[in-house]
Amino acid sequence: MSILIYAEHDNTELKAETAKLVHAASQIGGDIDVLVAGHDCAAVAQAAAAISGVSRVLVADAGCYQYQLAENVSALVVELADGYSHILAAATTTGKNFMPRVAALKDVAQISDIIAVESADTFVRPIYAGNAIATVQSSDAVKVMTVRASAFDAAALGHSAAIEALTQAHDAGLSHFVSAELTVSERPELTAANVIISGGRGMQNGENFALLNGIADKLGAAIGASRAAVDAGFVPNDMQVGQTGKIVAPQLYIAVGISGAIQHLAGMKDSKVIVAINKDEEAPIFQIADYGLVGDLFDILPELEAAL
Amino acid sequence: MKILVPVKRAIDYNVKVKVKADESNVDLANVKMSINPFCEIAVEEAIRLKESGTATEIVVVSIGALACVEQIRTALALGADRGIHIQTEAELDSLQIAKLLKTVVDKETPDLVILGKQAIDSDNNQTGQMLAALTNMGQGTFASKVAISDGQVAVTREIDGGLQTVSLTLPAIVTTDLRLNEPRYASLPNIMKAKRKPIETIAADSLDVNLTSNVKLLKVSAPAQRSGGVKVADVAELVAKLKTEAKVIA
Ligand SMILES: Cc1cc2nc3c(=O)[nH]c(=O)nc-3n(C[C@H](O)[C@H](O)[C@H](O)COP(=O)(O)OP(=O)(O)OC[C@H]3O[C@@H](n4cnc5c(N)ncnc54)[C@H](O)[C@@H]3O)c2cc1C
Numbered sequence: 001m002s003i004l005i006y007a008e009h010d011n012t013e014l015k016a017e018t019a020k021l022v023h024a025a026s027q028i029g030g031d032i033d034v035l036v037a038g039h040d041c042a043a044v045a046q047a048a049a050a051i052s053g054v055s056r057v058l059v060a061d062a063g064c065y066q067y068q069l070a071e072n073v074s075a076l077v078v079e080l081a082d083g084y085s086h087i088l089a090a091a092t093t094t095g096k097n098f099m100p101r102v103a104a105l106k107d108v109a110q111i112s113d114i115i116a117v118e119s120a121d122t123f124v125r126p127i128y129a130g131n132a133i134a135t136v137q138s139s140d141a142v143k144v145m146t147v148r149a150s151a152f153d154a155a156a157l158g159h160s161a162a163i164e165a166l167t168q169a170h171d172a173g174l175s176h177f178v179s180a181e182l183t184v185s186e187r188p189e190l191t192a193a194n195v196i197i198s199g200g201r202g203m204q205n206g207e208n209f210a211l212l213n214g215i216a217d218k219l220g221a222a223i224g225a226s227r228a229a230v231d232a233g234f235v236p237n238d239m240q241v242g243q244t245g246k247i248v249a250p251q252l253y254i255a256v257g258i259s260g261a262i263q264h265l266a267g268m269k270d271s272k273v274i275v276a277i278n279k280d281e282e283a284p285i286f287q288i289a290d291y292g293l294v295g296d297l298f299d300i301l302p303e304l305e306a307a308l
Numbered sequence: 309m310k311i312l313v314p315v316k317r318a319i320d321y322n323v324k325v326k327v328k329a330d331e332s333n334v335d336l337a338n339v340k341m342s343i344n345p346f347c348e349i350a351v352e353e354a355i356r357l358k359e360s361g362t363a364t365e366i367v368v369v370s371i372g373a374l375a376c377v378e379q380i381r382t383a384l385a386l387g388a389d390r391g392i393h394i395q396t397e398a399e400l401d402s403l404q405i406a407k408l409l410k411t412v413v414d415k416e417t418p419d420l421v422i423l424g425k426q427a428i429d430s431d432n433n434q435t436g437q438m439l440a441a442l443t444n445m446g447q448g449t450f451a452s453k454v455a456i457s458d459g460q461v462a463v464t465r466e467i468d469g470g471l472q473t474v475s476l477t478l479p480a481i482v483t484t485d486l487r488l489n490e491p492r493y494a495s496l497p498n499i500m501k502a503k504r505k506p507i508e509t510i511a512a513d514s515l516d517v518n519l520t521s522n523v524k525l526l527k528v529s530a531p532a533q534r535s536g537g538v539k540v541a542d543v544a545e546l547v548a549k550l551k552t553e554a555k556v557i558a
Contacts, residue, residue, distance in 0.1 A: 100437035174446035
């Protein structure tokens with residue numbers, strides 16, 4: 001068996017997901033290659049080569065991969081697919097975007113968002129917003145899967161795998177990058193943070209999210225949000241935690257002014273410790289909170305910041 | 309311009325699903341079913357494109373058992389022009405769905421196909437991308453804005469780092485995210501009118517598509533339950549517990 005892992009990166013930095021996917025792949029067993037598709041991404045390839053368990057890092061460095069457009073990247077992965085028993089990508093917006101294309105072009109199913117490996121052909125994945133857990137077995141010749149990185153530990157670093165340059169450049173010509181508006185933040189990324197403090201509709205407006213800043217600074221936390229807070233325009237979409245946003249599992253998750261709808265819980269209920277701050281003692285979030293504090297967030301947040 | 313909108317009949321988003329005692333699957337007996345919310349956003353976007361004069365015809369298609377006609381009628385009541393029901397009792401994966409949709413795309417030759425980004429039952433997030441691959445079209449997934457001009461569609465996508473806009477040559481595939489629009493409700497007169505709109509029924513096995521999946525569902529179990537529900541009296545107690553009991557802060 002041999003496994004191809006698609007590296008998660010932004011051309012300058014290898015993201016934390018990749019080492020977790022290597023760990024997941026090691027549970028399947030077999031040689032592990034990592035593909036870095038991007039532009040001016042040599043530093044990413046170096047970082048990938050340092051992950052223990054990686055045999056080779058394949059680097060496709062070309063202008064057509066700069067934005068990792070699904071049409072171009074999937075053509076590259078399909079070309080490389082022969083000989084691999086499994087192809088893995090993180091269940092990020094990049095992986096979710098191009099991997100189903102790979103599966104369809106290989107005429108195989110995709111298994112989305114796996115959270116456990118039972119054997120080389122049997123995998124576990126949440127369905128129905130995590131209210132049910134499915135175990136599925138695939139007899140496809142190549143198993144195309146996205147992986148929920150938060151469900152796996154990271155493989156160790158301190159290795160130096162061979163790096164091989166690829167020359168294939170697939171520009172499908174079907175799509176073009178126009179622009180990006182990326183959120184710039186000094187804080188850790190939501191999916192990599194050990195501590196997350198999230199605000200919901202109870203925050204009332206975007207300015208009030210500043211009440212979370214001081215606490216986040218003290219805890220080294222990332223700041224997240226519920227869908228209601230994003231829909232209302234308090235904060236940008238990349239902060240949404242939930243079934244259809246980001247799935248997180250930090251050591252500590254603090255939910256502030258969030259009621260605890262199943263769609264929100266789906267994104268955070270695997271956190272190690274959950275704290276809920278809500279003025280409604282009946283709010284469903286309290287049912288899953290390890291520590292619930294009933295009260296007005298506008299009183300509690302300044303107190304909490306002072307106490308830390 | 310013709311728009312094709314595939315819609316899925318799925319569990320209503322307000323229902324918390326239960327697992328069957330024998331762990332063979334979830335229990336959907338007597339559970340409220342609706343149009344998958346992301347598909348509803350897709351229908352709404354198509355209607356808005358028609359209202360703004362960009363689109364001329366909206367065709368909705370749903371694949372599944374006879375009951376799917378209910379969701380097609382809902383989409384017709386919202387403003388779609390006609391429906392196609394691809395009938396099958398089989399449990400299909402996204403790949404088979406995408407292949408069936410491809411037969412519709414081949415026949416209808418829409419300029420744009422708008423789908424939901426994911427169904428809230430399987431949570432797969434695959435069908436639009438697979439259909440795009442099979443039809444060799446460009447894709448704009450997780451859309452929060454769609455703008456059409458001169459044979460191109462500019463799609464603003466919700467991505468992990470923020471927003472990205474791509475431009476695709478039509479025909480193309482778009483999948484919807486939550487912020488694309490807020491779907492309307494169907495009015496009573498429109499519900500009545502929808503009863504007279506045409507729905508074509510096609511048997512899935514009359515189409516030249518292999519409907520067998522290589523993925524077998526071995527079991528469906530309930531998730532591990534958290535033992536929550538503990539309340540603390542005040543901030544001081546919370547901080548103390550986080551430090552000494554949970555040991556998650558220093
Ligand atoms: C298809 C679909 C996908 C979805 N995906 C997601 C998703 O990914 N993520 C997500 O989060 N949601 C998602 N949702 C939405 C979800 O169903 C809920 O609507 C949403 O999570 C509610 O957000 P909220 O808890 O912030 O708001 P509300 O439910 O309105 O709760 C606000 C809470 O704040 C409390 N509050 C108000 N004022 C104060 C105060 N001063 N002090 C303390 N507490 C206060 C209230 O008691 C209340 O409990 C999705 C829904 C659908 C249909």
